[in-house]
Amino acid sequence: MDTKLPPYATFGQRLWFYGFRVICGIIFFFLIAPIVTIIPLSFNAEDFFTFTPGMLALDPEAYSLRHYRAFFGDAGYPLTGLLAGLGIGIAITVALRFFKGSKNYFPIVIFAILGLIVGKLTGLEGEEWMTPMRNSLRIAPVATLLSVSFGTLAAIGLSQSHVPFKGVIMAVLISPMIVPLIISAAGMYFFYSRIGLQGTFMGVVLAHAALGIPFVIITVTATLVGFDQSLTRAAANLGANPVTTFFRIQMPLILPGVISGGLFAFITSFDEVVVVIFVCSAGQQTLPWQMFTGLREQISPTILAAATVLVGISIVMLAVVELLRQRSERLRGLSPT
Amino acid sequence: MSDATQSGPVLAADGTPLKRSLARALRAQKMRALMLIAPLLIFILVAFIAPIVDMLFRSVENQIVSETLPRTVVGLQDWDPTDLPSDDVFAALAYDFIEATERRRHTRLGSRLNYETTGISSLFRQSGRSVDEIGEEYTAQFVELNAAWETPATWVALMAPADWITAEAAWAERFAVVADAARIATQAVAEADEASVGQAAAAAAVARAEASRVELEQPVFRLSVAAQEVLPETSDAYRSFARTIQQVDEETPTAEVPWNTVYLALYRDLSALDVSGYNGPMADLLIEADAAVETFEGLTPREAWGEVNDGWLDLDNWATIEAFSDPFTAGYFLSAVDLQLTPDGIEAQPEEQRIYILLFKRTIIMSMAITLMCVFLGYPIAYLLSNLPSRTSNLLLILVLLPFWTSLLVRTSAWKVLLQQQGVINDLLVWVGLVADGSRLALINNQVGTIIAMTHILLPFMILPLFSVMKTIPPTYVRAAKSLGATNFTAFRRVYFPQSVPGIGAGCILVFILSIGYYITPELVGGRTGTFISNRIAYHISSSLNWGLAAALGTILLVLVLALYWAYDRIVGIDNVKLG
Incomplete structure (x- = not known):
């Protein structure tokens, strides 16, 4: 299809041209509307799941933050955490500036956010939503770290020119993504109860790391396809040992791929619920678990607040992955091939 | 540089033949690659493949019958299924069952067999309560004959070898000392209530005493050779008794009177065998009893079991035990495809219990x-995206990627909220006037709900592969076709569409694989009619606890998915999976 309608287009062509766009618009609406609709609904002042007449009339009385208050609760020490994070961030920035002359103010923002989150999630006792949130934020980073470190190493191994049984190995490593989650969950439930991992933090972490690995493998091998092997040879030629070569030459170049693989692994663990249902016990219930239980039993509007927060998180993730992809393409465009 | 003139193999710098040197370098390279992959491979094998293999194993494993009722299973091997088993089998059942009851295994076996024949669970549970009465009339008659039969020491002398008796006595002595120390230490804790230092020390002493008590292991009961030879059934029954006492009650057989079933075994041994040649311990007692058993009266094992529960005189129950006595069974797989294993061979399940074929069919359809739906909705979008200038298409692609990145539960909860009878969509339809307020559409908890929500959730998985294929189709082909006189439609049908088919294939297989094993969304919006086979698997794992059937259903689903995965690999290549 051409992007613009030529001036000589017939009526039929015009009809088709605009008709097609309308159809696509409806499909885009179908894709995006459910996610967008729940955002205003989460500010509902009532316990309803639909727009009240007041909301439609844009009456400020009809909107409220009560579901968000229920979601966040009032436990934890967000302010202390925020201040501590700010302090650490400023100290690091000053130190960096003093020693390295860097004018990077990034650490302040990062540490302030981290401090806020850690402070908010400290000292929780049976909070309905924040305790699962804390469990999620404990499990996902450890699982991500495991899958990224193992996965990156393996991806580098797989991208070498002579790998015996490459097809079989690849199939095994990708299998967690292909096998239906319910089967993985069932198998893990049976096997982990045999070896005493069922209902432990370690069990959930191992399970999630296994599920995240295919994503790391796929993204990192994709980045390595564009990697110029003569760079490592040049480094070796100049006297660098393999470890130095890896950290100084290869790692910086494939870092965007590694990070986006890590984000995939993180989101896999953060969103995962089927395995959690079977493998976790009361101590490891995650946010998706809490949402699932809430949806199955007594659906409360707080779920919409939780969902909105999660949408916000996914928008941030999407933006980061997109930026990394662009940066990676830019880097690749510059590298000699 | 004389090498150049030399004939023979080409040599590397260090003098080895170049061929070998190259092969060595290649081997080193391969080893390095494998070393890099090995940690992950081991991790995946342990954390992921082992569980899957365990599940496959569970779908055929059936050791519970032969482990719980070992003697009965052996006895049933030459049983004629048209008649009740012989008294020997009933006696074997008594020996097995009393041990199973003491070890609290009989109810587990009962529930396992109940999957095959309803009612066995209650039969086992009820029998567990009165199985200890079997043989009590023989106990009474032996004791009446000679009170020595009532003392544990008689039995130990008769059954155990001398070295075991010595070892057990030594253990009992040490155990008494340690137990005493523990008691004293416990008392000290109670007395040193206030003085916290003394309390801590005393508590430590308690812990030490407890630890050494646990460490002190009782010598496992063994039978003497003589007893095994002269009283085979009795010695077997006694060993089962002695070990159960040791392991379950943590008591010593030297202080416990045997179960009634041991007296039953003794009666059966003495009536069947001749013990006159025996000259071991307690020979007089045994010979005296041997002479007297002819006058003993009591129920045969079969009658005794009939007293316990008349379910044991039912051929069907015996047939079930026999049919599932193999350590491996195809029973779970047969149930998973609505068949069952009966004594007459494989038969279809009764009409009202045939659900799995239906569920598989429903899942696939x-x-x-x-x-x-994904093809119909995804194709136009991918087409539009691949033909727009890249700035616009990147912007629109975000509309596809946002749902892709949004939590599955967020999307499912959104649909759950929107599709309700009092939800936004029904409100909108009523407001527009398409639907009367009284007859709001049932969009959730049925198949419609599952299809709508899952189409939305899986649509990005269709659009992305389609888009990546369509981007590579050169627009000049369509223009060439048009310039050769093709209409828009013909150009699309004959030129563009065939080139986009690989994308459709990849997207279809991907979406199909993902949807066939979906659990969360059907569970939340599917109600009763919109659920998939995976929901049944989850039900069997967490509610009905029929793990074998869950594993069999899972195995069938897994085979289905792997076949599709193989097809996907052949068509697209797993290396070509693109994310985002």
């Missing part, structure tokens, strides 16, 4: 419907 609904997955196909979802895949088709």
Whole structure:
């Protein structure tokens, strides 16, 4: 299809041209509307799941933050955490500036956010939503770290020119993504109860790391396809040992791929619920678990607040992955091939 | 540089033949690659493949019958299924069952067999309560004959070898000392209530005493050779008794009177065998009893079991035990395809219990419907995206990627909220006037709900592969076709569409694989009619606890998915999976 309608287009062509766009618009609406609709609904002042007449009339009385208050609760020490994070961030920035002359103010923002989150999630006792949130934020980073470190190493191994049984190995490593989650969950439930991992933090972490690995493998091998092997040879030629070569030459170049693989692994663990249902016990219930239980039993509007927060998180993730992809393409465009 | 003139193999710098040197370098390279992959491979094998293999194993494993009722299973091997088993089998059942009851295994076996024949669970549970009465009339008669039969020491002398008796006595002595120390230490804790230092020390002493008590292991009961030879059944029954006492009650057989079933075994041994040649311990007692058993009266094992529960005189129950006595069974797989194993061979399940074929069919049909919906909705979008200038298409692509990145539960909860009878969509339809307020559409908790929500959730998985294929189709082909006189439609049908088919294939297989094993969304919006086979698997794992059947259903689903995965690999290549 051409992007613009030529001036000589017939009526039929015009009809088709605009008709097609309308159809696509409806499909885009179908894709995006459910996610967008729940955002205003989460500010509902009532316990309803639909727009009240007041909301439609844009009456400020009809909107409220009560579901968000229920979601966040009032436990934890967000302010202390925020201040501590700010302090650490400023100290690091000053130190960096003093020693390295860097004018990077990034650490302040990062540490302030981290401090806020850690402070908010400290000292929780049976909070309905924040305790699962804390469990999620404990499990996902450890699982991500495991899958990224193992996965990156393996991806580098797989991208070498002579790998015996490459097809079989690849199939095994990708299998967690292909096998239906319910089967993985069932198998893990049976096997982990045999070896005493069922209902432990370690069990959930191992399970999630296994599920995240295919994503790391796929993204990192994709980045390595564009990697110029003569760079490592040049480094070796100049006297660098393999470890130095890896950290100084290869790692910086494939870092965007590694990070986006890590984000995939993180989101896999953060969103995962089927395995959690079977493998976790009361101590490891995650946010998706809490949402699932809430949806199955007594659906409360707080779920919409939780969902909105999660949408916000996914928008941030999407933006980061997109930026990394662009940066990676830019880097690749510059590298000699 | 004399090498150049030399004939023979080409040599490397260090003098080895170049061929070997190259091969060595290649081997080193391969080893390095494998070393890099090995940690992950081991991790995946342990954390992921082992569980899957365990599940496959569970789908055929059936050791519970032969482990719980070992003697009965052996006895049933030459049983004629048209008649009740012989008294020997009933006696074997008594020996097995009393041990199973003491070890609290009989109810587990009962529930396992109940999957095959309803009612066995209650039969086992009820029998567990009165199985200890079997043989009590023989106990009474032996004791009446000679009170020595009532003392544990008689039995130990008769059954155990001398070295075991010595070892057990030594253990009992040490155990008494340690137990005493523990008691004293406990008392000290109670007395040193206030003085916290003394309390801590005393508590430590308690812990030490407890630890050494646990460490002190009782010598496992063994039978003497003589007893085994002269009283085979009795010695077997006694060993089962002695070990159970040791392991379950943590008591010593030297202080416990045997179960009634041991007296039953003794009666059966003495009536069947001649013990006059025996000259071991307690020979007089045994010979005296041997002479007297002819006058003993009591129920045969079969009658005794009939007293316990008349379910044991039912051929069907015996047939079930016999049919599932193999350590491996195809029973779970047969149930998973609505068949059952009966004594007469494989038969279809009764009409009202045939659900799994239906569920498999429903899962496949609904997955196909979802895949088709995804093609219809995804194709125009991918087409539009691949033909717009890249700035616009990147912007629109975000609309596809946002749902892709949004939590599955967020999307499912959104649909759950929107599709309700009092939800936004029904409100909108009523407001527009398409639907009367009284007859709001049932969009949730049925197949419609599952299909709508899952189409939405899986649509990005269709659009992305389609888009990546369509981007590579050169627009000049369509223009060439048009310039050769093709209409828009013909150009699309004959030129563009065939080139986009690989994308459709990849997207379809991906969406189909994902949807066929979906659990969360059907569970939340599917109600009763919109659920998939995976929901049944989850039900069997967490509610009905029929793990074998869950594993069999899972195995069938897994085979289905792997076949599709193989097809996907052949068509697209797993290396070509693109994310985002």
